[in-house]
Amino acid sequence: MSLNQLLSEARKAVNEQRLLAPAGNNAFEFYLNVLEKDPGNQVASDALRETFPVGASVAEQAINQRDFNEAQRQIDLLAKADPANYTLTILRSKLDAQRKLQDREQQLASDKEKQTQLAAQKAAADKAEAERQASEAQQKAVAEQQQKAAQARLAQQQQSEAARQPSSTSAAPATAAATSSAATHGPVLIRNVSPRYPVTAVRANQEGWVEVSFTITPDGNVDNVQVVDAEPRHVFDRAAVEAVSRWKYQPATQDGSPIASQDKRRIVFKLN
Template sequence: MDTRYIPLARRHARGAGRPVVIAVIAVIALLAVAAWFLIIKPHQDLVMADAGGHPSTPVSTVTRSAPPPANVAAMDVNQLLAEARTAMNEQRYLAPTGNNAFEFYLRVLEKDPGNKVASDALRETFPFAATSAEQSINSRDFNEAQRQIDLLAKADPTNFTLTILRSKLDAQRKTLDKQQQLAADQEKAQQLAVQKAAADKAAADKLAADQQKAELTAAQEKAQQTRAAPSAGQQASTIQGAGNTTAAASAAGSNAGGQTTSAVLLKAVGARYPTAAMRARQQGWVVVEFTVDPDGGTSDVKVVDAQPRRVFDRAAMDAVERYKFTPAMKDGVAVSSTKQQRIEFKL
């Protein structure tokens, strides 16, 4: 056999095969294009129509009145698909209960487990429905959000989006619980502060009443001593002689007609606890010096000592300015007098 022609024959065979390969590739390309236009694209258009649009279409926030629940049990597959398509167009993915696209599609799959339109629509619209569930979480409608998550789980139980939604729902619930607990604690603290302020006011009123009673008792005892002194003088003047008796009686009459007493507190006003000090849980005291006027009022009120300074000064001065006294008496005449008062501020 002459081997000189073998390479030439092989080159000729390869050259003859190239048109065949090109023709095969062209046929495959034509088949792919035909399949796209005749099978794949119509199917996608149908799915998109069922889904209410392209996946890039954002979820509308337009508020619509919720339609009443549909009689799902009485519908056949075609009716369910039609209702689902309407719900998708109106963006009723998961709500309202009993009349939303996911429930219609899930019912279709119960009747026809292999229904590709329903399964594809659920898969394609899952992101939109998940966004709707997330909006329910953000609006803190936790019961509705839980229902929608459970509905999503029926469509695709292994989807990782469900884990994210459940985590967000749990976090929002914990945040709301903390906020409610904080509000309850603040309300309780305010109630305790009010009760404490009322108790302190009652204690201050009682202390003022006791002080007033003690001062009044002291004034009465002093008045009795003043009235008893002229009587003793009068008896001594009687022993010394008639001339001295007249002078002693005159002096006794002068002393008995005019008493000398100190100012006595009639009405004490509880000091208002400053709001800033109450919030900061501050306590302290203030020593106030003031003048009791002949009419029983107070004037020239000033702080002589305080701890801490300039925290409770104004509240203490305001309270003292509203005090009422029985004015000091000198020889039966009301006169001005100076007093000091220590006011405590405690929580």
Template sequence: MDTRSSSRRAHARGAIRPITLAVLIIIGLLAAASWFLIIQPHQELVMQDAGGHPSTPVSTDQVAVAPPANVEAMDVNQLLAEARRAMNEHRVLAPAGNNAFEFYLKALEKQPGNPVATDALRETFPFAATGAEQAINARDFNEAQREIELLAKADPANYTLTILRSKLDAQRKLLDKEQQQALEQQRQQLAAEKAAAEKAAAEKLAQQQAAPQSAAQPAAKTAASESKSEVAATSAPAAAPVLTEPVLIKAVQPRYPTLARRSNQEGWVIVSYNIDTEGNVNNVRVVDAQPRHLFDREATDAVERWKFKPATRNGVPVEASRQQRIVFKLNQ
């Protein structure tokens, strides 16, 4: 009795397995049929209205196409037709005023909830976002900002917008950093060239001063031997030296820092510096500043490039030291 029951149960389990396999195969076939017969045709229909296909990469390159004469006077059907034409010509987000997104958005203004425009904007949003990212990578920041704002009108809550805005801000900061590094390298190169020129000028001046002293030594010895028996006469008072102040002949305006301009920050810097006998500025130092460190580099960079007519003493160029207050104002 038990043997026959066990045999029947084993036979039943063996029969269930093919049935289960057949059911799974049928479900898989139904899912595939649903995709090819329902979902995919619906997506293709939507993208035909949008002028493209989901698998087709969307380019936002600007194409030289004349915009319609009067967009405001168009009805919904005309706007949708222009949008399809723009999609076919890959004018998704650009050029401004003549692209698919703007036509679809204008159609939604005239007929809120229009299914063709709504579906087209939703389906093409990821590909249009790729175009905006390309503008960011190309560092066309104004165009990228315009395209991001256009995407925000289509789907303001889309998280992709947060990513695009972060990338745009990061690229702007990277460009500012690269520009600062380039200015610093230029400043260092100019400082090295100036130091080499000052060294050459000092060596030349030393040679010029040594030549008269060498020629005057024999004459000085002869005069000293002849005057040993003479009484020294009282020397007359020396004339007061004639001094002239250095005159600025070339001034370079300081660059306004990008960070300070964005934050509407103003201030001033007091610098001290030396003017050599060639009229060049060196040894520039910040004495005081408000706020500290924000404008220091731009102020010193500018002063180092100034050029003076050097100060003189009895007609001979001499070094001089000066201080200068440099004011940074946004309305300059």
């Protein structure tokens, strides 16, 4: 465009308050183009000097609105018009401060989001642990009921065997038979300790089982617990071995004397 056309477009942009924006169609760029063609053009120089404070306010608004790229473009445009103006230093400092503030706010928001995620993970782990403890308590209660039922069945069986003895048999032989029956029997579980559900398995939502063999000592303790088979392998083995090792038995007897015996059990791990 010619000088007259550029000046005309510049005046029009000023009237429409397009001092620094949009890019390529604003008063400052038109006046700067005039000065490129005619460096001594007084009209363009005066217009840029007079509108500089308003243009600085426009750039400050862009900073406050956090439109940092646009603010930088406008500051650079103002610097072409008056590079030594101290207002530019203020604008640049404010732009830098606002950018740092935004970075801090974004970092704080990121940290808060991470804390929220960690809290959610902890809540999930706590819930899983509470469910595990509830399951352990339930399994213990079931084991106690099974133990009581087994003892009741054993007592009933002994009573039935005693009742089937012939009535003509003398008291002494009957007593001897009852003593012999009671003197030889297999081991009876009297304390069942439920296994702890591994936290890693809870988080992975894993279920499975472990089959173990072990020795019941004459004093009723469990010894030499060995993993025979497991599914999946090496996930629940340790928990199963630790639990079974704490079981307590009424030991097997032979002729009235406690003896060592062998047993095999499958420990099932199941999430509720």
